[in-house]
Amino acid sequence: MRLNQRLSQRLNNARNITFLGVGSDLRGDDAAGMLLAQKIEEACPYVKVIYGGTAPENFTGEIKKAKPDLLVIADSAEMNEPPGTVRLITPEEVGGYTFSTHALPLKVMIDFIRHDITCEVEIIAIQPATLKFGDPVSPAVADAVDELAEEIRDSLKTGPDSDKIREARRIVGGDVMKALPIGFEIAVATFLGAFIGYEADLRLRSAPVGLAVGVVAGAVAGLWNGIRIGLKIK
Numbered sequence: 001m002r003l004n005q006r007l008s009q010r011l012n013n014a015r016n017i018t019f020l021g022v023g024s025d026l027r028g029d030d031a032a033g034m035l036l037a038q039k040i041e042e043a044c045p046y047v048k049v050i051y052g053g054t055a056p057e058n059f060t061g062e063i064k065k066a067k068p069d070l071l072v073i074a075d076s077a078e079m080n081e082p083p084g085t086v087r088l089i090t091p092e093e094v095g096g097y098t099f100s101t102h103a104l105p106l107k108v109m110i111d112f113i114r115h116d117i118t119c120e121v122e123i124i125a126i127q128p129a130t131l132k133f134g135d136p137v138s139p140a141v142a143d144a145v146d147e148l149a150e151e152i153r154d155s156l157k158t159g160p161d162s163d164k165i166r167e168a169r170r171i172v173g174g175d176v177m178k179a180l181p182i183g184f185e186i187a188v189a190t191f192l193g194a195f196i197g198y199e200a201d202l203r204l205r206s207a208p209v210g211l212a213v214g215v216v217a218g219a220v221a222g223l224w225n226g227i228r229i230g231l232k233i234k
Helices: 005-013 028-043 056-066 091-096 106-114 139-158 160-204 209-233
Strands: 017-022 048-053 070-076 086-089 120-126
Touching: 005 070, 005 120, 005 139, 017 028, 017 056, 028 048, 028 070, 028 120, 028 139, 048 056, 056 106, 070 106, 091 106, 091 120, 106 120, 120 139, 160 209
Parallel strands: 017 048, 017 070, 070 120
Antiparallel strands: 086 120
């Protein structure tokens, strides 16, 4: 299968994506949305993933707090198609399909979210083979979920913002490496100051004055050297 071009473009262009998995892990293929959410979380750590279960409306506050510009909802839906069929539908089209496991209709939940934040919403509907309680996910649906997860991952990797994500990680990683010698300098100076102060307390029987003075003096010296190192790095 290939992702609908509309979803692929939105995944590529979105800067803040929230993925909402919906369904029950206990009712066969109704777990499709939750399973897809798990795979997206593992493959795309920079995408916020929410496990909505059978009551996704309970997570509207978390979605609003995330303020995504793209909300992707995955759920099993009866579409009178062969098991494993995937269809991308809009919130306006939800009424034409059967999403049976949630108390609040998806359209109502989406309208509630959009009342407070502006975001695009796409719904990935997956045709189940069985919704029987206790059944495992069918092979057709499991294969569809695997393929979907791979395509979503690849789409996000090739999007324009993927370069920004890599650059941000590179900068953060570089900053961490630059900060290591500064932190080491402060830690060592503080330890030495504490050690000298402790030894002075033993000799002069002045505990804990020597230790306290040593810690403060060491920390100040370490901070001063850290500042000097930081200025050189900059």
